[in-house]
Structures are given as structure tokens and as C-alpha cells.
Amino acid sequence: MKVTKKTLKNGIRVISSPSADTKSVAILFMVKTGSRNETKEVRGISHFLEHMVFKGTEKRPTAMRVAKDIESLGAINNAFTGKEQTGFFIKTTSDHFDKAVEILYDIVFNSTFEKENIETESKVILEEKKMYEENPLLYIDDLFEEVFFDDEKLSQGIIGTVNSIKGLRKKDFHTYLGKYYTAKNIAVSVAGDVPKNYLSVMDKYLSSIKAGKETGWESRKSNIGNQKIKVSYKDNFQSNLILGYQALKISDEKYNILSVLSGIIGGGMSSRLFQEVREKRGLAYSIHSETGAYSDGGYFEIEAGVDSSRAEEAVKVIVQELTLACDNLTEEELMISKERMKGSVAFSFEDSFNRANFYARREMYHQDLITEEELIKKIEKVDLLSVKKMAKEVFSQEPTLALIGPFKNKEKFVKILLRS
Template sequence: MFRKTTLENGIRVVTEKLSGTQAVTVLILVGAGSRYETQEIRGISHFLEHMFFKGGNKYKNTKEVSEAIDSVGGEFNAFTGKEYAGYYVKVAGENFKVACDVLSDMLLNAKFPQVEIEKERGVILEEFNMYQDTPMYQIGWNFEELVFGNQPLGWDQIGTKELINTVMHEDFKKYNGKLYTPDNLVIAVAGNVDHGNVVEMIGGCFDRLEGEKAYNFDGLKKIDGGRLSLKEKKTEQAHVALGFPAYKESHPDYWALKLLSVILGGNMSSRMFLGVREAHGLAYYIHTSVDSYADSGLLVTNAGVDLKRIDQAITGIIEEYRKVRDEDVPEAELKKAKSYLKGKMILNLEDSEEFAHLLAKYELLRGGAVDPAEITKKIDAVAVADVARVAKDIFKEEGMKLAVIGPYGEKERFEKLLKF
């Protein structure tokens, strides 16, 4: 069972004692994702994430940061999402202090030296180019722009080349000061640890952090991004994302939505996999997933399909949506989806990193950490009627959206397919 303490400066510390592991993960989650950006600073959240690894007072550069973690056989990384950024170190329990030292020095004493900013521009531009050249990544971003339109939730996290080429030291200091504050930050620790010892250690490392969050992200505006995104590109395989706007994470039917996505395309015995790939050989990869945020979400099926049979593949995906909307899911199939979802959660939470992420995300975004047993109860409570109601609510022709990347130029070819 997790425990929580709020430090004097407002930092929330959440821990979970995992007796079956010798690893400890220290994860810092900050409400500073790409939704907090405007067009003028689009991409600064992700660039800032890179800059924190350039050193502070104790560990003065990337080499010293890396050596500190490598010397104890640890792992460290960071990530930028739409609504938060995360920084973590995973070490053997006996090296917990090293993790705290490195993370606190990075976040409290970051210098953002201009010379390092100039060097990192090239790194991030190459990351930008990598995503542009990787349709499996790009298709998801194109689909989100369709669903959410031209606003922060519809933008990718990598940002614009203009920002990457022009952002300066003072821009990082300003953005950091507004959002990297105690009240906008959660530290989660998972592993074979004692809560009291963790609080004492983190308190000593992070007690100098001060300030208050300057602003929140804007709520989602109703912007019509259209129904079809077609990017003409010479590829050996067409990439498709076909789905619908869906629910925010706190929606009462969120877990029914998650189970619906498992039934449709969550694993190798799902309807999409068996119906589109195995029965007809139309796709190599195909999967359905849910992405949910504070005020909205989406359900989407992604697939890499045969260039010559893309129309048949799209029609096949739509047919699976139609069937699950018009015909109730059998009880046995729902039971199997529940077992899958719960089993995957159990396996994931064997990893202290995954457990820390679960705790921190719920604490930061949902107003309180959650015990996995509570999630299990919500999954078990979903009935066939709930899944049917969600399918009918979401799978409407006017909400259907399609993104395609491949050697095609004619939009009309795909627009006429978007119907039940």
C-alpha cells in the first residue's frame, strides 16, 4: 500500500514498498508537458528535458551525470508527454542516495549554458528528422492533430524547427521558473524502501526548491481538424491510423473504453489482429489503443498495410468497429479482455519503474495516487452493457477520422471509405 507525505515546501512524496525486488526507482513527474506551450515556444518542454542532463553544481556536465549513474550500474532517462515531463533514476536499493543526488542537482542547479544549447540544437534536429522519416511514429501525431486540431493537445512534443533553432538560455530559465515548482511536482519512489527514510532523504535533497506554479494549460477548444490527413510519401508499406475522439481519463466509462480497445486490437487474439492480419494478410502490425488526457481522449487503430490493398484494409478496420458497435460483445470475450488487462498490469508493476510511474501520474494528474487493487475493482465492474454503450457512443460516422502516410495523392479515394 502506498504512503504519501507532503514536504514543507509543497513537494508530494509517494512511496510503495516492494519487498520482492532489490531495485529502487526514483521518479520525478512535473506538470510541464507540451500542453503548456504556445505556438511561440512550441517544443520548449522537450528541449528543456534534454538540457537538465547538461549538469548542475555537483555533476557539472553530461559526462559526470552519466558516470555517477553508470558507476553504480544504474539506469536513467527522461520523457516529455502532453501533460507532464518525467525524470527517473533506477538503482540498487543501497545506491538510493546517488539517485537523489543526481536528480536534485539536475533539477535544482541546472545552468542551461548557451554553449550546450547550441550543441543540443543539432541533436534535437536529428531527432526531429528521425520522426519525420519514421512513419510509424509520424502517423500517430498526424492522427492526434486530426482529433484535437491546431492547438497544444494536437501538437507533437518535438516542436518546430524554428523553436529548436532559436530558443535561448533566458527562455529556459523563464519556463523552468514558471512550472518546475514544488506544488507542480511529485516524487515517487518504488522499491524495497522505508517511507520515513525516503522522506528524510528527499527532504534533504529538495528542500531548496521554491515558488508556485505560474499557470495551467488551456482547456481543449472545439477545433475541427478534419476527417482525413493524407501525407504523400514514398514508402514500401502504407501506414494507417483510423479512430475516433473518446473519453478523458477520469470519465466514468474509461475502463469500459480500455476493455473495448483490448477486444478490438489489444493483443494477438484480438478482433483486428485476427480479422485484418491473420484472415486476410492485409497488415503486418495492427493494434488498437486509447490515449486519454485531462479533458479528452481518443481510440485509434494503427496498422502497416499492403500498398496495393490499403482500401481493403481500411474497410476491414471499419467493419470491426461496426460489428462491435452493432453486436454485443460475448461475456466470455469480455472476461478474457479483463484477464488480459489485469495480467498486463501485474506484470508491468513487477518493475519498480512502472510502479513509480503509476503512483506519480495519478498523484499529479488525478489528485491522488491509487492502489492497483482499486484499478482491478474498476476493471471487474465493467459489464457487457457498459462496453456496448461506449461503442455506440463513440463509433459514429461523423466522428470517424483517418490518417494515411504512403505514395498516394488522391484524397477522394480515402474520403469515400469513411462510412459505416
């Protein structure tokens, strides 16, 4: 189905990706702001605000009223915060489209941020913070980005610090909302069973939002050539690690090549690392590779949970496999990775929220709003030579290692990486 983009008079971009094969419609408001926009004093406010919009507006003064109004549509809803975007969505049926848009508009732009709600929710968020920091499987991602991005704003966690969370006040939320939640900073994506009058509905509720200006970020410094290791002590039988390399920004034309490489290295049960680290050596239960990307840079990472007594061996084996991949990738591996990617695209596009999210994110980074078929064609064009070249470009760099386990210093791991 055709993807269309319209722009309201105030600058809000509205993307429609209808599908005749679904009875649901997803409505996603995506705002170009996240933890990367925060100052030290209000660290965590992007995520905190995402929580607070469900606590009440003048029209819907309580969290219960908000919840009942959403659920009376037979809808599901949620929100999410990243380092460069924040999103709010409702998924419902098209006969409730108008009401769903009105509710989203009301809670996102008219929240009252009452003092008692802020105080209560700060306790909830502090518990969320503990949950992440006390679970190595969750915390390892934050630890890796903290060391990979060094002292840049991208290195700071999304949740914030204990002091910043406790210190946020009503005026802080209103100031932040007024600065970043402006029309030119917003993309609205609707997908699935999209009603014909979707644009007039958007105009009815969103045209009053002030235009503002689109968010920009300071260019970050490259950390190519810098080996970094961070070890966080935890007396566990299993250690969690991420080994990562500098890679591509999200809008890079070669990103599909990087994704195909990731599939070969650690994308499934037939992948190199799964076979070598888990199946042959029994070093890990879970191991996979993936890519992470932002507006001006990204990384290729391998994440694993390994036997603590064999963590050094695991790191050695992973590095060895990445070195081998620079020269001996095969056509069969290429084919399997590409087919897995094509299948993943097809499965994802069956869901209306996934479609809405895909197009909202592409619009945030000013990428072409390509169709599912066009995306699959791009994957099909990836050849073995380009993947080998990508492997050499990525794995020839100095790596970053983040590790949580019973290790009191990092020297043994420094030596392993120096020999790689």
C-alpha cells in the same frame, strides 16, 4: 503493499509504493508541464530542457561527470517528455537512495544550460526530429494528433519546429524552469525497495524549491461531429494509418470500460481486427487498437501498417468491424480482454519504475492512488452491457483518419468514411 502520499511544506507531493519483492528502488520526479504549455516562440522547449539537464551543473560541470556519478551507483536513468508532463528518473538499489535523490535534484534544478551545450544539443534534437518524420511508423502518431486536435496546443508535436529549436537560448530555459518547475507543480514517486527514511531525504534536498502554483490549461474545444482526414504522401509499398474517435479524458471513471473495449477490438492475437484484417485477409502485418488520453479529452485509435495497394480495403474492413462491435460483442471476448488487462497490470507492477510512473501520473491528474488489487477489482467489475454501450458511444461518431502512403488526395478515403 500500502501506497502513501505525503506533502512537503513547499507543496511537493511524495508518493511511496514499497514492494518487498524487488531489490531496486525507482525515484521519479514528474513535473506538470509539457508541450501543451509552450508558446509558438519556444515550441519544443519542454523536450529540449529534458535533454539539457544531463549536460552539466555547477557541481557536475560536464555531461561526463553527470553520467559517471549516476553510473557509479550501478543505476540506470532516463527522462521523457509528454504533452502534459515531463519526467526524470533514476533506478538504483536502496543503499544508494540518498545519493540518487541528490543527483536528480541537482541536474533538474541546477543545470547551467551553457551556450555551447545548447548549440550541440540542438543538432542532436534536429536529427531526432528527422528520425521521427522520416519513419512513418513513428510519425503517424504525431500526424494523427495534429489532425485530431486541429489547431489546439495538443496538436503540436513535442519536439518542436526547426526554427524554434534553433532559436532557443539560455535565458529561455531559465525562464521556463522558473515558471513551471515549482513545488506545487511536482510529484515525486518512489517505488520498490523504498528505505524508511525516504521522506527525510526528500525534505533535505527538495524543501528549498519555491512553492509556485499548479499548472492549468485552457479547456479545449470538442471536435465531436467533425470528420477529419489527413494524407501525407510517401511513395512506400506499405502505408501507415491511424483511424481514431473522440473518447474519454484520462480521469474518467469509465476509462477501464474503454480499455476493455480496446482489448476486444485490437488488443491481441485473438482480437477482432487482428483476426479479420491480418489472419483472414492478409491486409496487414501489424494492427492494434489503443487509447490516448489527456486532462480534458482523449481518443480511441486503430493503428495499422497495410499494403498500399489495399489501403482502401483495409479502411473499409476496419470500419465494418467497428460497426459490428456495437451489437455483437460476446462474453468470451469480454473475459479474454479483462484477463489480458489483469495480467498486464500484474506484469507491470513487478517493475519498480512502472509502479513509480503509475502513481506519479495518477497524482498529476488528482486520481485516487489505488493499489494493484483495487485496480484489478475495477477491471473485474466491467460487464458486457457497459462495453457494448461504450462501443456505440465511441463508434457512432465521425472518425479521424491519418494516413502516410502513396496517395495524392484523400477523396477516396472521404467516400469510404461517408458510407460508414
